[in-house]
Amino acid sequence: MRWRPCPAVVAAWLLVLLTLALPGGSVLAQPATPLQVYRSAHYRVFTDLSRAEAEGYGRHMDLVHRSYERFLRRLRGDAGAPQALYLLKDRASYLRTLAFFGIDGSASGGMFFYGPRGSGLATWVGDRPRGEVLRTLQHEGFHQFARLKAGDGLPIWVNEGLAEYFGDAVLVEGGVRHGIVDADRLQRLRTARDAGATLPLAVLLGLDPERWRLNLTSGSPRGPLQYDQAWSAVQFLIHGDPRVEEAFSDYLVALSEGVPHEEAFPSAFGSDPRPMQAAYLRYLAALRPDPFGEALADLRFLAEGVRFLRDRDGRVPGDMGGLEAALRASRFRVTTRSHGAERAVSALDPGNYRYLGEDGRTHRFVLGPAAAPGRPPEIRADALRPPARIEWVPDGRGGLVPELAFE
Template sequence: ILMPRAVRAASHLKAAFSRPATARLAPRSSRPAVRALLVAFALLAAAPIALGQRAPTLRGGSWWERTDPGPRGSLPRSRFYTIRSDLPAEDTRRYANLLDTMYLEYTRLMKGLRPRGSAHLDVFMFATEQDYLDTLRTRFGASGTGSGGMFFVGPKGAGLAFFTQGLPSARVEHVIRHEGFHQIANIFFDHDLPPWANEGLAEYFGESVVVNGTVIEGQMTESTLAKVKSLIEQGRIVPFEDLLSRDLRAWNGAVSRGTADAQYAQSASMVHFLLWGEGGRLSDRFSAYLRNLNEGRDPVSSFRMAFGGTDDRALADFERRWREFVKQQSPGSVRAAMDRLTFLSEGLLRLRDRNVHPSSLEELKSALKKEGFTLAMGSHAGPVTLRAEDESLYSIPPDQIQDRRRAPEIEFVWKGPKPPRRATAKDDERDGGGSGAGGTEERSSDAAEKPAKPPPLPELSTRNLRPRNLKVSWKQGADGGWSAEVGLE
């Protein structure tokens, strides 16, 4: 939903981003294919989300009424966002910190561009899907049907909205990173950023990894990369000239026809190519392209000025180089490792609820397969369901920055009592027969007997992963239930 461009730009963004037109994206030619950026997390920690003089009163009525802080209160604020939320305070703070972290990444990309619209940033965090749908419809005249979150702009207001009910935290965070970019892009481009660049960049950030305030970019997921390679092999890619000039109506037409995942995946891949392909040499030109759009030039002229032409030969050469990049590209190891640890930790908690306690990675794999465990992840390039029978989920694919001599791997360390040992025929012979020749029985000692309470959860982490290893942190809530969070080791 788009509205006519705003005529007012906030003074703090003008001061921060009104730079000479020669400003450009940081060159990437001297950097590896995956860049780890340690943002000012200490600064974020020093200025956590303020809960205002008075917390919102969760009384009866609509969601809007229930989250109203009252005449003497104020809405929560993070460094850059005004927040309205009915989530637990800890969740509100966690998502606010993620938004602040990503804001620094978004605006780094916009360095040198002049804001063209209001820089006031509203975020609406909903606990339930129904409140999300009802509030968007009644308060803003927007439809959130079929979405987990969205950035909306309309005559009645604008904001980033999402809900958490029934969604894995990884999915919620992907929505925040993706839709959060749209919110910032609207400030600098209004409706002038072509859909391929708008959605491609949003999905680029959506697929990035954020752990402990560290943003690791260049992390294309296995599913998106596989989809792009399949599109190329099947001859189903959108012609570059068509994609570059495709307006919002044509883009939404593909969405209504059910072919949106192809254009999302291809656009995300093109952004990866422009930022990381050919040793990063194209990133300066991509920066110039964004600058031309920011200054009000049309998409075709902007591309021609930045990349040296949009005739058939130039576009054919550009497409050829992109295809070669995709052919050599590997999925991001950190993104893959994070997805695997999320899958395994959620699986462990499911098994724990059933009083099943694997003591090794092999036992965990076997138990998850027996359970038929699945986990929905998903992205704007299409839904993704991780399934226990997929053998690749128990190892980490190496990308270009990994050490081939010391491949990254998943590490499982059992913290409970020593599991009981299965007796063998040799044990029976030594013990004088036991249960009979060739028989087996469960041998256990007092130390190996089933404990009165569940054993501790195991340590689950990565080893040899560059640039940093990941680990799972287990947290127990007031109700005794457990949750998992993947972070840096």
């Protein structure tokens, strides 16, 4: 990775264009704030984070980018040129950067944007849970990649459904594991299904971008639900049956070649929607949460709890029982926001301290010794395959951040 400073700051709101050519003849632009820029394998990263922290995110997104490439390999668009990634320290820097491009980002946690003044993938780190930042990058990064491979040809349901699918993916031993089924998402879907609130597939697949946007901005429960249901449709099309997955791939190729959804979908799946609707409902009824993904989510939650106690008290209990007691007494919770919905994970939930191992039994997470003096203890899930742990690494700003690692 090559690292160099951008042009010096002339004034806080002085803006300058970096004339870096992008596909299609557009230009890459950035505000003249004290950002650094470096080139990873697939991204040109503009950031006010430390070099070490920014490069860590760059390496993560390079791996995710390769998984986009493998999934959309049949599409003919060119996504080879490095794309812009704006990775900001705080929300104020994020909003200023988007404002330069004429975008109001106040209601967002991250986005892929494009327009006459440039394009890019943008989010901020701040004090957000690390898992939320990574999920945002993976979700919005798919939108960025898909536009290069398919232009504007993807209908809103498949664009958002695939972005959710990739947003849920986890990096394991240098690879990307897809198809993670989140227990909370699955419960929301089943609750909505039982209440008659879900849309039939034929209706979901026919939503236009304006209706999707109105559902999201109106405050209706249908706004967040449409993301969950789009994810479930994509999950079904990829994992429900190998023949369905092949048809889905044919459908995406047709869309990328300019065939409208109204022609591409019946060509790939047949003109009668009823068999697919029945198969989808059977798949949803049989779907189960992914134990591995759930365990990793719990590890991240516990890491946020360790960081909370360390920042508050300067110390952390020496074992998992003490950590659970301290977090419960503090009524600790981690809140994330996505697609207009706010979701909280509470320390009062006993399931956050246990996980299902490869042996089919329930195990407690283990709070192990610190890897180095001055660092918090590691958190381990030794019964997973591969075994997983949270380790603490310097962020380059004088702090420590939790990283998932595997043995």
